[in-house]
Amino acid sequence: MDTQFFVSLAMILATFALYIGIAVFNRAKGTSEFYVAGRGVPPLFNGMAIGADWMSAASFIGMAGTIMVLGYDGLAYIMGWTGGYLLLTFLLAPQLRKSGSYTVPEFIGDRFKSKTALIIAAICTMIISFTYSIGQLSGSGVVIGRLFEIDAKLGTMIGVILIAIYAAFGGMKGITWTQVAQYLVLIIAYLVPVIFMSLQITGNPLPWLSYGEIVSKLGDLDRELGLSEYFAPFEKGSKWQFLALMFTLMAGTAGLPHVIARFYTVSTMKAARWSGAWALLFIGLLYFSAPAYAAFSRFILMTQVAGSKIADLPAWTKTWVDTGLLKVADTSGNGILEWGELIIANDIVVMATPEIANLGIFVIGLVAAGAMAAALSTAGGLLIAISSAFAHDIYYRILKPTATDKQRLNVGRITIVVATLLAGIVALNPPGAITQIVAWAFALATGTFFPALVLGVWWKRSNSKGLISGLLVGLGVTLIYIFAAKYGGFTILGIIDTGAGVFGAIAAFATNIIVSLATKPPSQEIQDAVINLRYPEQMTYKDGEVYMEE
Amino acid sequence: MRTLTLEGSHQTLLPQQIFLEIENRGEPVKKIEKSRADAYFREKNTYMVIYFIIWAIVSYGVVLIAEPLSDIYFNGFPFHYFMGAQGALAVFIILLFVNAVVGDKIDKKYGIDHNKNESIGRGTTVDH
Numbered sequence: 001m002d003t004q005f006f007v008s009l010a011m012i013l014a015t016f017a018l019y020i021g022i023a024v025f026n027r028a029k030g031t032s033e034f035y036v037a038g039r040g041v042p043p044l045f046n047g048m049a050i051g052a053d054w055m056s057a058a059s060f061i062g063m064a065g066t067i068m069v070l071g072y073d074g075l076a077y078i079m080g081w082t083g084g085y086l087l088l089t090f091l092l093a094p095q096l097r098k099s100g101s102y103t104v105p106e107f108i109g110d111r112f113k114s115k116t117a118l119i120i121a122a123i124c125t126m127i128i129s130f131t132y133s134i135g136q137l138s139g140s141g142v143v144i145g146r147l148f149e150i151d152a153k154l155g156t157m158i159g160v161i162l163i164a165i166y167a168a169f170g171g172m173k174g175i176t177w178t179q180v181a182q183y184l185v186l187i188i189a190y191l192v193p194v195i196f197m198s199l200q201i202t203g204n205p206l207p208w209l210s211y212g213e214i215v216s217k218l219g220d221l222d223r224e225l226g227l228s229e230y231f232a233p234f235e236k237g238s239k240w241q242f243l244a245l246m247f248t249l250m251a252g253t254a255g256l257p258h259v260i261a262r263f264y265t266v267s268t269m270k271a272a273r274w275s276g277a278w279a280l281l282f283i284g285l286l287y288f289s290a291p292a293y294a295a296f297s298r299f300i301l302m303t304q305v306a307g308s309k310i311a312d313l314p315a316w317t318k319t320w321v322d323t324g325l326l327k328v329a330d331t332s333g334n335g336i337l338e339w340g341e342l343i344i345a346n347d348i349v350v351m352a353t354p355e356i357a358n359l360g361i362f363v364i365g366l367v368a369a370g371a372m373a374a375a376l377s378t379a380g381g382l383l384i385a386i387s388s389a390f391a392h393d394i395y396y397r398i399l400k401p402t403a404t405d406k407q408r409l410n411v412g413r414i415t416i417v418v419a420t421l422l423a424g425i426v427a428l429n430p431p432g433a434i435t436q437i438v439a440w441a442f443a444l445a446t447g448t449f450f451p452a453l454v455l456g457v458w459w460k461r462s463n464s465k466g467l468i469s470g471l472l473v474g475l476g477v478t479l480i481y482i483f484a485a486k487y488g489g490f491t492i493l494g495i496i497d498t499g500a501g502v503f504g505a506i507a508a509f510a511t512n513i514i515v516s517l518a519t520k521p522p523s524q525e526i527q528d529a530v531i532n533l534r535y536p537e538q539m540t541y542k543d544g545e546v547y548m549e550e
Numbered sequence: 551m552r553t554l555t556l557e558g559s560h561q562t563l564l565p566q567q568i569f570l571e572i573e574n575r576g577e578p579v580k581k582i583e584k585s586r587a588d589a590y591f592r593e594k595n596t597y598m599v600i601y602f603i604i605w606a607i608v609s610y611g612v613v614l615i616a617e618p619l620s621d622i623y624f625n626g627f628p629f630h631y632f633m634g635a636q637g638a639l640a641v642f643i644i645l646l647f648v649n650a651v652v653g654d655k656i657d658k659k660y661g662i663d664h665n666k667n668e669s670i671g672r673g674t675t676v677d678h
Contacts (some may be wrong), residue, residue, distance in 0.1 A: 039671065072630070074635060079609050083638070084607050084647065085646065089649065090649065110564075208636065209625065211626075212625040216627070219628075234617075239614070242613055243614075267671040268664070268670075268671035277643070284639055284642075291635040291636075503605055515673055518611070536665050537666075537671050539590075540579075541587070544582075544584070545581055546581070546586075547579050548578065548579070548581075548661070549577050549666065550573065550580060
């Protein structure tokens with residue numbers, strides 16, 4: 001165990017102490033604090049928390065690599081994972097906030113006055129969030145495993161125990177404030193390497209302004225090698241797949257329960273609007289940087305690594321070859337490593353970059369702490385979503401409405417611990433690659449919650465039968481298309497499993513509308529409640545009139 | 551504080567509940583012209599539609615014509631790549647801030663007091 005190990009470990013432990021301290025300081029004292037952070041988080045900090053929640057281990061570690069490998073087609077992830085915030089902030093967040101619900105299933109249960117709808121929505125929430133959390137715990141296991149040179153499985157269990165402690169303690173309030181700290185850690189950890197690389201390669205410390213030239217240079221290099229250019233559009237998939245994927249990611253953003261729940265923590269509809277703006281700004285800092293990371297890394301690999309004698313490769317290549325994420329071959333037998341003989345896994349780009357660019361042991365430790373922050377922050381948000389779906393929606397609203405505050409808090413805490421352990425166990429042997437699992441979670445959200453909520457908020461005629469059939473049809477179509485595309489090679493217009501949400505959403509919207517129109521409209525009371533969501537808190541709509549509190 | 555219970559369980563969302571809470575607060579309530587409230591809603595929606603049109607053009611629109619755009623260069627980037635990596639995202643962020651600022655202005659125009667909204671907002675979650 002060398003100096004690097006101790007430096008990295010020290011930085012990670014320091015950040016852990018910070019998170020636990022914040023969680024203890026913000027111990028949730030009532031259900032309002034446990035589920036919605038007491039409704040008083042200032043929009044700017046809420047925006048930061050959303051940024052940390054959004055930037056998961058998969059994106060922190062994997063996104064730059066994905067863009068490097070996919071070229072232009074990878075940009076569907078950049079636009080898809082940001083553009084959805086407009087759908088969320090314009091169409092859903094302020095209105096759901098005004099409704100006063102604690103959770104998405106609760107909103108659905110009350111809007112459609114149906115216990116069945118509440119239960120289905122709660123189960124969907126748990127499935128989607130649970131799936132997503134498997135990816136996060138798996139990711140944290142990888143970081144800890146690489147750091148300690150122990151099995152990633154052990155790393156996963158360590159991450160699990162840590163999250164269970166501070167999530168159960170602080171609830172949404174503890175999670176939110178811990179996420180603010182985690183955002184600061186991860187943004188610094190992400191930006192420092194890319195700024196240094198920009199200085200090294202272009203002499204300009206602002207990577208966002210300097211990497212355009214590098215993208216063009218990469219195109220030149222590719223052309224010399226007889227490959228298609230790095231930035232050429234639709235090399236890896238059809239135009240329709242790009243559009244379908246982008247839509248699935250955007251609509252999924254607006255349909256993921258743990259993301260929507262982040263807008264319940266502010267005090268008003270106006271605060272929800274501002275929260276969305278701040279969130280995208282903080283998220284944007286990361287997403288502006290990922291393609292720069294990708295371009296610089298690829299440039300370094302193409303110009304400094306490829307073309308070198310295999311016997312003379314720099315020291316860091318050996319450690320990464322040992323992990324299996326980097327493959328070096330000499331199929332041409334000339335003793336020189338050609339670009340085509342170098343095989344790079346997506347994950348290597350962010351994790352190995354500090355070594356590739358010779359940035360020093362503190363930066364390497366910082367990146368490890370940043371990856372952990374990303375994993376923990378997302379996992380925390382997901383576990384609260386699962387806990388609230390069970391402890392609030394199923395236990396309190398359905399099973400035991402007379403439960404006391406204390407009982408509800410206890411059930412909430414126990415659920416978090418149990419859910420974390422279960423997700424950890426599954427994460428020990430994940431059913432697929434992290435990004436793939438995450439993509440499925442998005443597709444499911446696009447096919448189920450997105451149509452249900454948009455119609456629920458904007459179309460007062462949507463009724464419970466329409467909603468339930470819409471949810472089930474959307475779920476079914478999405479799942480069938482994912483399996484058919486992945487295992488049966490069946491595609492429409494070249495759209496693969498990651499773009500399945502498009503078909504689920506279309507089916508769900510159509511079903512919801514047709515069935516609602518074919519059956520009884522909702523009660524006048526409910527229709528009034530929907531109209532009431534149009535106006536800010538001071539105005540209330542009732543029986544055809546609008547009242548303003550003075 | 552009295553809370554409204556319907557069918558033995560707690561409810562969110564319904565205006566009856568809100569009215570009960572307004573009564574509890576003891577605040578005066580006045581009726582406003584429905585046409586004024588409708589105008590508020592229409593104004594908000596018009597802006598929203600404009601934002602969505604811009605959103606769609608910079609993302610879906612640019613992707614649809616990516617090939618011809620790839621011949622134009624901007625700050626070293628092929629233009630379609632620039633939009634996908636930076637341009638669209640920058641527009642998204644700007645639109646969200648514009649929405650927040652304009653939303654506040656519209657509220658003010660219709661006489662909404664945000665401090666009032668805030669105390670109402672914090673109250674409507676009365677632990678339920």
